[in-house]
Amino acid sequence: MSEVRFGQAINRALADAMAADESVVLFGEDVAAPGGPFGVTRGLLDRFGAERVRDTPISEAAIVGAAVGAAMSGLKPVVEIMFMDFVTLSMDALVNQAAKARFMFGGQYALPMVVRLPHGGGINAGPQHSQCLEAWLAHVPGLKVVCPATVADAYALTRAAIADPDPVIVVENKSLYAVKGELPESMPNVTIGKADIARPGRDATIVTYGAMRDVSLAAASALAKDGIEAEVVDLRSLQPWDETAVLASLARTHRLVIAHEAVEAFGIGAEIAARMADIGFDELDGPIVRVGAPFMPVPFAKELEARYRPDATRIADAVRRTLA
Amino acid sequence: MSEVRFGQAINRALADAMAADESVVLFGEDVAAPGGPFGVTRGLLDRFGAERVRDTPISEAAIVGAAVGAAMSGLKPVVEIMFMDFVTLSMDALVNQAAKARFMFGGQYALPMVVRLPHGGGINAGPQHSQCLEAWLAHVPGLKVVCPATVADAYALTRAAIADPDPVIVVENKSLYAVKGELPESMPNVTIGKADIARPGRDATIVTYGAMRDVSLAAASALAKDGIEAEVVDLRSLQPWDETAVLASLARTHRLVIAHEAVEAFGIGAEIAARMADIGFDELDGPIVRVGAPFMPVPFAKELEARYRPDATRIADAVRRTLA
Amino acid sequence: MTAADSVAPLDLLRTMRLIREAELRLAQLFADGEVPGFIHLSVGQEGVAAGVCAALGPADTLASNHRGHGHALAKGLDLERFFLEIMGKAEGMCKGRGGSMHVADAAVGMLGANGIVGAGLPIAVGSALAHQVKKSGAVAAVFFGDGALAEGVMHESFNLASIWRLPVLFVCENNGWSEFSPTARQLAATPTALAESHKIIARSIDGNDVIAVHDAARALVSEIRSAGGPRFLECRTTRVRGHFEGDPQKYRDAVDAARSEDDPIGRLERRLAADGVPAADIKSAERDAIARVDAAVARARAGAAPTFDAALRDVYANTEARP
Amino acid sequence: MTAADSVAPLDLLRTMRLIREAELRLAQLFADGEVPGFIHLSVGQEGVAAGVCAALGPADTLASNHRGHGHALAKGLDLERFFLEIMGKAEGMCKGRGGSMHVADAAVGMLGANGIVGAGLPIAVGSALAHQVKKSGAVAAVFFGDGALAEGVMHESFNLASIWRLPVLFVCENNGWSEFSPTARQLAATPTALAESHKIIARSIDGNDVIAVHDAARALVSEIRSAGGPRFLECRTTRVRGHFEGDPQKYRDAVDAARSEDDPIGRLERRLAADGVPAADIKSAERDAIARVDAAVARARAGAAPTFDAALRDVYANTEARP
Ligand SMILES: Cc1ncc(C[n+]2csc(CCOP(=O)(O)OP(=O)(O)O)c2C)c(N)n1
Ligand SMILES: Cc1ncc(C[n+]2csc(CCOP(=O)(O)OP(=O)(O)O)c2C)c(N)n1
């Protein structure tokens, strides 16, 4: 057990995967010599050499496109798109190529590739450097999408993503990189698709992921002072997501709130809510309430962004509303 | 009143808008001399000249990017991306530029631009020429998204999109282009964001759009034989969508089904369902059931694609399930 | 076969004939409603596929585009499973899920035809990266049209291949058309100027002369293997038929398409005859191709339709099918 | 001002000084926590912004990139509203919603700085299309870095501008760096070779010589207006500070950044002095800039924070704010 930062846990996962498997290679903008825009890939060039760790030009389409070709030809590429906002430039390779190759070629090809996508606000980076677009990717058959919220999951999900035979998107919340936490000396294998009960509770379920895990836990603490015991379910994986765990929690609490940093409308929470309004309908004793960003671009100014991002108060209020 | 095809109605809308406003220009791949891959822009080059109607190179990023710059500089560009699948190559211009420019520049700029996106299957065009990706666009603050289902709406929504001061995506289902219908001589102005009750009913609400309007109407007819009166609500506009109309219908029927051709998971239906599971919770007497494509790429073979696309039977079954 | 060996002209003829007969049959099957979707034929362009692929070895990989039948067959894709696929059958190369625009065969390094113009380029670049990292000595090749040169990803791919000195052969089939528009009105640059701006050694040749294509491709592939780095080959060729089958080609001068003296098959046949190759040998290429195509079509017609559940199971490697 | 008139060197100096003083103040404000987010300074590159923008008229439009402060100020963006914006205030040019990476001013044809590398190019192309269709005689210009040349959309934009003969001036500020990586390791091509491959007339000049920049830009803009079609100008320049403020630049040789003889301001000052311009005039440029910046910062500090509801109302033109 050691205390490391979230970003360091990803770094260790990358290093361990590269040490274990020669076919794992890394490329992206400023990931090699500079060690990554957020320092996540620091030291990997020195340790694994310039063949396997490469800086690329500013070419997001070719980065992911090349990852597809490399994965079809025997490598396990792990690529980084510096901000999730820039994945707008890689969507063809991700959606029309990576996601479909296995299916479209009749199962002849495996696509073991990982795309790391830092998302989220909190650093006043403005409308083009703060978006949470994971709902797009979860809508695409053939892609898997994970989003770690803890230091241990940062390590475990990165390893799981690299080990996976399908293309996996690892969504990393930028505001978590510096957060410290415990990393067990030897990590259990994590299966993509399993949620984590971050806090048990009997009165309401808060389904969340990424940076909103801690915010939801804060909301649960606040609610506990009023005698409301909220269960916090951290999805960890968004595609596939753990329908069984969410339904089981709902069956215990009968109230559902979903919280994420992404824009509420047409976000990840919409699918969770929709699915529970179908298969979980009989368990529901109150409206399903979502907490997400309002329908506007991420604003720059401190006051605007602070108000834009969901906080514990809004989540606690949502729980109170569904209990009302 | 005249009978025209869906594609011709769009053609007329484009022509009428261009005749009425000199600042409307058209560009895209093969839209000028060849008259468009689906013939939708036929005759416009001859009528309006090579300055205003232009064939572009195969450059989807620059097409939409140039539309942004043109819209910021006094034109009203209407551009076509040949298949919605290729909008994967235009996402930066759409999402980071067009959608955000008004907001991000403090309201200084209007972005009166239209992007036409043919979507959908039914012609065995395979995994990269059949997708319905409108949920992505509806998730982006700053974009509007409409999807006509009738000949009259094809005209009216295209006109409304061009007249709108914001960027509007017009999603056109390829399988509708050849469908015939009545086009009133003088069309009422249509407001983006208003749904249409395609068929009234008291027992259940089917919310739908695009090519699934007719399929839903067929389902409603079949259900009527069993004495079940389904109300079919054609959204027409997906962003914004007519929450008021859907809620009002739900308040009449207390049962909700949502049908679309897009992949069910994380599709447009998820948002409708989620919202109704919140603000419409007290009206719901049964689970919200969605009908959409399964979670797989659009397959090529006739038998596979036929099974892949939602049909009237599946929609009728969904209605029966929520009534059970 | 190592790439350095030259393939006998008669073998090149046999490959071209196979492509030609397969595609003409596809045209008929399409007209008869036996091929779903839409198909893009490479009639008139067979010299490029045959000449280039004969310069590649089995370990070399190949990415292709929407007009990929010839590339696939020349790389060695099984003819029966080719027809099974394009006719949408369960035993097709891709189990009937891709069709004409997505024929692929992992066994022969064929990374797939592709419905997205330009998308094959970065895929080939990535495949070449794998060859380089694994020091396999293999080369990745990619076919794309003149129209694809307008796509941004072409530029990114050329640049990446050049700075990383990747073993990739870029083959531009310049038939002068992008769908219904002449590429001359769409592209300011010449193909070779684009490649050369990225410091990629580039050649432009008559793509309807299969021997010239083969010689050029062999030379470039061997340069790639020995000296490293990408090479670019422009093959000037002729799209004889419409952009896709059913295209009435109103936009096009009839003469343009029909210059039979450009036909790569006729040209090679005349040359072989002049070189004294027996007429029977020349004729056998056609006869054999037709026989093989007949057999493959018969087999494909008898093929079963794919099942939906099998398709659902192949969305991911190891997960359960989802409803 | 018509673009054909040359702007007096002293005015170029005043523009450069204004940019320099504004950015040095921003660096200080950023270090003090008065500027949120991150900022990219163009210290050392002011000659490009000043020289090019002085060749543009008020009807000409300008797209910029993440390092856009200088471009914006040189095009005439109001200094107070510039600081108000970057400090996140309600009266900022963009009402505090964009910040440093998104300064824009419709009144002076400034189409915005841009956080997406390369995104300004097609925007300028589209703006030039509007000028062409409306026969306004105006030109669209765009600033981008050497690193942006790797983006695919650069290629698409060059091609479109060239085939449509659009009135656009592409200005590449080549400072040798893409963030923390030297562009020499990222780009196989030279900037001018890329432009020329698209048949765009291209020039490369010393971007730290503001007079040379201004002369070249004036000549190119006048060619665009008279002969039509795009032009390309590479300005070789120096990024004196880090990629963004706070960048420790461990990757970089200290000497490289600090060659003061390259400083475009110092160079022009020495030249003016040699030409006999009174020292007081030269000095006044700095003094006036500092005074203006002082006033603007004071005003910006006093500015109010933006309100959330106003922001919500500006997502669309004519719809109600949504919750
Ligand atoms: C990204 C993308 N844009 C547009 C299309 C539609 N399309 C298919 S083929 C084609 C023309 C391609 O021309 P070229 O690359 O020269 O190949 P050719 O058809 O001449 O063999 C176009 C525009 C597409 N499939 N993908
Ligand atoms: C599409 C995109 N990719 C990556 C980035 C991150 N990024 C910001 S600036 C920059 C380097 C740009 O280099 P250059 O164009 O030369 O401009 P300079 O910073 O040198 O002025 C990068 C990679 C971005 N903002 N947008």
Ligand SMILES: [Mg+2]
């Ligand atoms: Mg062509």
Ligand SMILES: [Mg+2]
């Ligand atoms: Mg630079």
